Amino acid sequence: MEQFHSKTINYFYILALCLLSFGLIFGLAGALEYVFPGVSKHYISFEKIRPLHVSSMVFWILTAAMGAVFTFLQEHTGKGIRYPKLLKIQLFLFVIATVSILISYFFGIFGGREYWEFHPGFAIPIWIGWVLFLINIFGSIESFKKQPVYVWMWLTGVVFFLFTYTESNLWLFAWFRNEIVHDMTIQWKSYGSLVGAWNMLVYGSSIYLMDKIAGNKKYSYSNIAFWLYFLGLFNGMFNWGHHIYTLPTFPYVKHIAYAVSMTELILFARIIWLWRDSISSIQKNYHILSYRFIMSADIWVFITLGLAICMSVPALNIYMHGTHVVVGHTMGATIGINSMLLMSFVFDRISKQKAVEQNMKSINIGYWIIQISLPIFFLSLVIAGFVKGYWQLSEDRGPYLGMIYSLKPYFIVFAVSGTTMIIGFLMVIFPALKGLINYKSLEK
Numbered sequence: 001m002e003q004f005h006s007k008t009i010n011y012f013y014i015l016a017l018c019l020l021s022f023g024l025i026f027g028l029a030g031a032l033e034y035v036f037p038g039v040s041k042h043y044i045s046f047e048k049i050r051p052l053h054v055s056s057m058v059f060w061i062l063t064a065a066m067g068a069v070f071t072f073l074q075e076h077t078g079k080g081i082r083y084p085k086l087l088k089i090q091l092f093l094f095v096i097a098t099v100s101i102l103i104s105y106f107f108g109i110f111g112g113r114e115y116w117e118f119h120p121g122f123a124i125p126i127w128i129g130w131v132l133f134l135i136n137i138f139g140s141i142e143s144f145k146k147q148p149v150y151v152w153m154w155l156t157g158v159v160f161f162l163f164t165y166t167e168s169n170l171w172l173f174a175w176f177r178n179e180i181v182h183d184m185t186i187q188w189k190s191y192g193s194l195v196g197a198w199n200m201l202v203y204g205s206s207i208y209l210m211d212k213i214a215g216n217k218k219y220s221y222s223n224i225a226f227w228l229y230f231l232g233l234f235n236g237m238f239n240w241g242h243h244i245y246t247l248p249t250f251p252y253v254k255h256i257a258y259a260v261s262m263t264e265l266i267l268f269a270r271i272i273w274l275w276r277d278s279i280s281s282i283q284k285n286y287h288i289l290s291y292r293f294i295m296s297a298d299i300w301v302f303i304t305l306g307l308a309i310c311m312s313v314p315a316l317n318i319y320m321h322g323t324h325v326v327v328g329h330t331m332g333a334t335i336g337i338n339s340m341l342l343m344s345f346v347f348d349r350i351s352k353q354k355a356v357e358q359n360m361k362s363i364n365i366g367y368w369i370i371q372i373s374l375p376i377f378f379l380s381l382v383i384a385g386f387v388k389g390y391w392q393l394s395e396d397r398g399p400y401l402g403m404i405y406s407l408k409p410y411f412i413v414f415a416v417s418g419t420t421m422i423i424g425f426l427m428v429i430f431p432a433l434k435g436l437i438n439y440k441s442l443e444k
């Protein structure tokens with residue numbers, strides 16, 4: 001069935017893939033700084049490279065998730081989006097905000113906080129754009145009765161994001177900013193919940209897609225999926241516990257938070273695993289690209305879960321805290337889980353487009369390059385992090401520079417595997433962009 005507002009939705013995906021490509025280039029610039037510190041300082045400093053990379057990646061996830069929710073929502077209701085004008089304004093606001101934010105970084109204009117380092121003024125179009133998103137999602141669903149789990153996930157995700165995004169900007173008011181523990185607690189709580197909110201959008205969309213591939217509604221009404229939803233909801237409210245590890249709060253808050261976020265991952269992995277066994281090889285082959293990206297995400301759920309379990313063990317946590325292990329964990333989750341699922345959504349939309357069918361070979365090679373590079377990339381960061389953690393804790397530790405020098409081999413592996421991963425991504429992204437730009441409706 002063809003979507004009513006396909007053009008605007010394709011633009012969401014196009015914006016998302018452009019942000020991903022841009023972010024990858026600045027990831028490479030950051031990796032080069034690890035190997036040759038100061039190599040690009042005459043052109044651009046690491047203080048600019050990092051936010052250019054991280055913000056591009058955060059907005060890649062958000063805009064692709066919006067594209068997926070709009071696409072699947074229309075397929076689910078069989079109708080168009082309720083307020084097409086608002087959809088266009090939302091897209092416009094996100095284009096303006098993301099492009100201006102990236103340009104402002106080049107000029108050294110900051111003023112925000114970690115992960116949202118842009119000037120707080122840019123929060124206004126993002127906030128308004130999100131309100132429009134919320135209005136359209138709620139407006140397009142006619143009844144709340146007997147809805148499948150993914151609809152609840154989308155509704156909850158959009159509301160939660162707006163709430164926590166607002167919270168993450170409360171520090172702008174002196175009343176919140178002046179009390180350090182309150183300020184940090186709200187800040188880290190909101191970051192944890194923001195990830196929970198976008199995961200609701202992404203996981204919800206993947207449950208929709210899995211049912212679409214299987215040709216039934218087995219998982220979207222299943223008990224296990226609703227458990228996942230309730231845990232996600234609980235997580236959105238309480239998972240911040242492990243983000244405030246260093247703050248003086250009750251230990252049980254952190255333990256509950258950890259247990260919940262891990263159970264959530266286990267349930268999600270289990271749903272994908274059960275689904276994999278339930279679909280036929282014909283269904284797999286017909287949706288081969290989406291299928292492959294979903295399976296890759298499943299493996300990365302286990303890998304990030306394994307690392308998260310290690311991080312929750314206090315004896316190991318002291319070696320990991322504030323090291324590259326944390327960066328490895330964040331990138332493992334945002335590349336391995338989020339980006340793989342988002343790619344599966346993009347290819348669900350365009351897999352039958354000429355540009356994709358003609359470039360199947362390049363996409364397949366790109367896919368496998370990513371799958372081989374990512375574990376090496378991830379491991380190099382985790383090992384470098386442990387080496388640094390060991391140095392931090394040893395009593396007769398040598399000079400800082402000596403430790404940094406000893407990390408160089410791992411950083412070289414990180415930069416090389418990062419480069420091959422970028423090549424893999426570009427081999428996938430270019431045909432996808434072509435397919436979206438030349439999108440032809442297949443409806444007769």
Ligand code: HEM
Nearest residue numbers: 027028030031054057326327330331334335339418419421
């Ligand atoms: C889809 C692809 C990618 C995503 C979603 C992604 C996401 C992220 C995120 C969320 C962070 C912040 C981590 C933290 O502060 O804990 C980060 C940091 C970073 N990423 Fe990536 N990344 C991607 C690919 C790459 C690639 C291919 C490279 C290198 C070639 C790279 C290099 C870096 C570097 C150098 C940092 C900064 C770490 C620091 O502050 O020391 N990333 N990335």
